[in-house]
Amino acid sequence: MEDSGIEIGAATPISKTIEILEQEARSKSCPNGSVVFRKLADHMSKVATPFVRNTASIGGNIILAQKYPFPSDIATILLGAASTVRLQVYSETLEVTLEEFLEQPPSDPSTLLLSIFIPHWASDSQKESKVIFETYRAAPRPLGNAVSYINSAMLGHVSLNESSGDLVLSNLHMAFGAYGTKHAIRATKVEQHLNGKVLTPFVVLEAVRLLRETIVPIEGTSHAEYRVSVAVAFLFSFLSPFAKGIKGPGKTPSIGSASSLDTDDPCNLPLSSRRETISSDDQKPVGEPIKKYAVELQASGEAVYVDDIPAPKNCLYGEFIYSTQPLAYVKNIKFKPSLATEKVLTVVSAKDIPSGGQNIGSSFMFGDEPLFGSPVAEYAGQALGVVIAETQRYANLAGKHVVVEYDTKDLKPPILTVEQAVQNNSYFEVPPGKYPKQVGDFSKGMAQADHKILSTEVKLASQYYFYMETQTALAVPDEDNTIVVYSSSQYPELAQNVIARCLGIPFSNVRVITRRVGGGFGGKAFRSFTVATAAALCAFKLRRPVRMYLNRSTDMIMIGGRHPIKAYYTVGFKSNGRITALHLDILINAGISPDASPLMPDTMMSGLKKYNWGALSFDIKVCKTNTTSKSVMRAPGDTQGSFIAEAIIEHVASVLSLDANVVRQKNFHTYDSLVLFYPESAGEASTYTLHSIFNRLLTTSSYLHRAESIKHFNNRNKWRKRGISCAPLIFKVSPRPAPGRVSVLNDGSIVVEVGGVEVGQGLWTKVQQMTVFALGQLWPDGSECLLDRVRLLQADTLNLIQGGLTAGSTSSESSCAATLEACNMLVDRLKPVMKKLRQQSAGAVSWDALIAQPLRIMLICPQVHTGYLLKNRAPI
Known part of the structure; x- marks a missing residue:
């Protein structure tokens, strides 16, 4: 440390640099200029994580910022503090400003960064000036562990103009970085413009204009307009406490009273909006923000999920053998010779199901699904057996060396698409109470229409769950013909039911335990039963614990996902966008088993009826195909129904050359139409607030401004396009006991x-x-x-x-x-x-x-x- 500033070695860890700055800020050697060191330390504490700050050096960060387009916070704030760097180039030692160093060509191995020097900035008592210094960052997580969208540091002196009595700034250093630039820069034009001037509104507006000319993100920068607007906000935040005309009536500008000169308090900016929340203690702590239960265990990696449970003694490991052919007889299963197959202990299949047990791997109110395809594999991805080995690695490798012989003689061609299902009349029955009711008279509605769109097709593909934890289970046989199964399941009760029926034992002999699930989205509801039941069957047969954990590839092949759909719509509408009638023909691909698919027509219509279609008629078929069974997934049916609804709205808007939001709002429900479409769940008229909520959302989200900005971007870019949409949703909740x-x-x-x-x-x-x-x-x-x-x-x-x-x-x-x-x-x-x-x-x-x-x-x-x-x- 020197009287003129602090010199920090380039190899000093960032955390140690923070300590040095905080120590100097507390010292008496520079009481008025300590604000610079304190705020540098505060800002550095928001960079990365403690682990990174303890490991990374201050010099390494600056070298990265100099050699690469690295969005460094540290380089920006040190540039704003007028720092210099000392370099060793071959045998010569050089001292240059940080600004000059950043602008040089990327450093080669002959250049060694030795140290960084941060000068003291002391107030001038003779000129009655004080040091002001602020740092800023905008990031997804402002308190750290996230790269900044933009950062800034601004430093200078503020003094009182004796002739006018106004505050003026001098010796300004304004640095900006991470906005889509190769390295941090100084806004020199803005500095020159502001130095020595009284900050009138016109002076500030000109500074904003100059800053916009300076902060120009390179082509391809994400959120470019946003970053520029934030830079302007940083500048205004820095200048507003000293700008003439912003202070309240009766306040005389003075060095001592200027809030930003108080190094212990942030600037008091004028309120642009205000929100007041009146809380009640009647229900504490319900509704209060509290620490998540067991968050320390999850954050530290100590939370125990199924695969974290220590393997019991003599534990074995299983891997599915699954069909690669749809609708084929399984003639034989053998292995290619390999080291892994030599480690295989046995293969468990349908023939190993105990007497009195059933070949069942999943179940719901509409029917069961077999655990194993025997003697016919009905779809590609169906389990044929389980390879058992003494390690998961050997089990997985052996599964890759399986050779299955198929025979399709005397079998019809598989049904793989909804079109083929229609040709073969292959459907699942929808119970009468689960089929939605139609609304109004379609013929009358079409007669009222000025325009018509006839038999237009829309498709929505399937979607995989992609939970972090794939399907897994650990089965441990216990005394007296009982078994304990640790399953990652959203439905342990039904898992117990399926396992007991497969093993042919009472429900009371099966204990299913689920502590926590590593992501579900519906995929751990019914689809988890197959893994839990297979592990239980293997453990029950071998009388040894068996663990199964599907790798991501197997999980994606076997587990299924969201229902794909194909729909044809005919719609009539007025010239103003008001829809008078809609007819839909919808085909749902349910896969091989009913699972929860017969519920889909009702949930789809629930999501689709969010608009007033005038009259609504439909014909919905739940198709049975030789594909993996589809199941519930995050708003099942509602997602597909909402997708169809928005596709129709967009199509009508395109035909009429209207903005889609105009058509949406034209077809929002009145309370009377809401009761017609949702007779059992419309609620009270006072609770229906969609119109006001939608308009408020358009305003608070700056939707129109953002839409115009996106339109401008799309006009300038041939290959890259952006989009924005604002759409209502209806999700019917059903309280479960x-x-x-x-x-x-x-x-x-x-x-x-x-x-x-x-x-x-x-x-x-x-x-x-x-x-x-x-x-x-x-x-x-x-x-x-x-x-x-x-x-x-x-x-x-x-x-x-x-x-x-x-x-x-x-x-x-x-x-x-x-x-x-x-x-x-x-x-x-x-x-x-x-x-x-x-x-x-x-x-x-x-x-x-x-x-x-x-x-x-x-x-x-x-x-x-x-x-x-x-x-x-x-x-x-």
């Missing part, structure tokens, strides 16, 4: 069990909040202290029965409702004890004091179930 149980242990800790599965959606966190809220009825002043005492237990089909399906965006609410009921039982039991203790102590009673009493009451409630009559499971 769920069980719950709450127990209090002798030390006051609380154990909660619910049927809902934690799939990353925060279900456990909401249940934790509900538990604390419900038990907090004993403490009107709040009970947040109980948050850390709540432990959520994994789903266990023998511990908490009828857990149900975690899906449809309502499982958290159902689980919370069950938790509330269970807690209310405990509160009713504890209230008399609490009342007695309060009378004795004449004051507040803690949770520990309450539980420490020799209670003669049960602090465990029986299983509470929301929404079931346990005999017939009918909703109540």
